Amino acid sequence: MSKELLDVLIQVIISWQVLAVTGALIVYLFLVSYAARTHKRPGSVARTTAASRPKRGPAPTGEPDVETSENDDLGLTEE
Numbered sequence: 500m501s502k503e504l505l506d507v508l509i510q511v512i513i514s515w516q517v518l519a520v521t522g523a524l525i526v527y528l529f530l531v532s533y534a535a536r537t538h539k540r541p542g543s544v545a546r547t548t549a550a551s552r553p554k555r556g557p558a559p560t561g562e563p564d565v566e567t568s569e570n571d572d573l574g575l576t577e578e
Contacts, residue, residue: 511517
């Protein structure tokens with residue numbers, strides 16, 4: 500890049516208009532994000548929280564109740 504083009508680019512980037520628009524966009528995005536997080540739609544079902552979910556019992560331990568033999572190939576028979 501030529502020196503002149505680089506100088507013009509720097510002047511454009513640090514101009515008050517570009518900085519003002521950039522700041523306004525950042526503030527706008529924060530406001531939209533805040534509104535989206537706090538807005539609750541009427542009539543919608545609230546999401547379940549960990550406290551309101553039904554409790555699950557302890558995980559089963561031990562061997563399964565299914566009896567298998569060494570020759571059992573998923574119930575297939577050889578012909």
